[in-house]
Amino acid sequence: MWRGRGPVASPRRPGRRSCAARQRRLCALALAAWALLTPGGSALAEQDAGASYNLLLKAPLRGDWFLLSRSNLATRDNFDDRFLGYTGASIGRQLSDSFSLRLGYRRAWFRFSEDWQPEDRLMLEGYYAVRPRGFRISNRLRAEFRWFDWRDDDIRLRNEITVEAPWALTRLQLKPYLEEEVFYSTNAGRFEANWLGGGLAWRPAKGIKLKLGYRWNRFRAGDDWANRNVLVTGLNVFF
Secondary structure (H helix, E strand, C coil), X not given: CCCCCCCCCCCCCCCHHHHHHHHHHHHHHHHHHHHHHCCCHHHHHHCEEEEEEEEEEEEECCCCEEEEEXXXXXXXXXXXXXXXXXEEEEEEEXXXXXXXXXXXXXXXXXXXXCCEEEEEEEEEEEEEEECHHHCEEEEEEEEEEEEECCCCCEEEEEXXXXXXXXXXXXXXXXXXXXXXXXXXXXXXXXEEEEEEEEEEEEEEECCEEEEEEEEEEEEEECCEEEEEEEEXXXXXXXX
């Protein structure tokens, strides 16, 4: 009787899991390298540093209407100076699955010396978000009507683009994101700031999103440009 050894097992090919793990590692390395190689990352000692702490609350109202609230506290001078804070609320309507309009008011405070200087801000914004191939891409265009009692009033336009990748990193399912926002003053007729950043988003439970990231803040200081490296944290709660 002939005794064969049976079919020889073919070499294993990299499966989906190994490919996915490789993609995650590469994404994490690319994100870290990107944060270090941005214009702000190569000269940290020569630039200012601060933080931006954000809170977003969103609650549904009747039908397609919803309520949105944003609050912020920001520091500078290597985290030592709390120089900016704001809070406010907007009412919005979801016009389609991907597009909504919001109208809101914000009260902001700036501290350039010992006293806090207030600002009243009326905001009108459109928000568009889609999910092509698992990526979440959003664009927010906002017009801000700003009133002061310590400087000239202004109308400012802001446009923010955010891209969140579908890759889930580590067991916490962290999602890497990149974002950029530009600021344009209509009264001055010039761009006033450019925010470029990225980080990781975590959804520990339904309706809760946490963000931790880095932002390179390039802004006008008079007629000149200055830079600030910003640690960004965010808590979003959706009721």
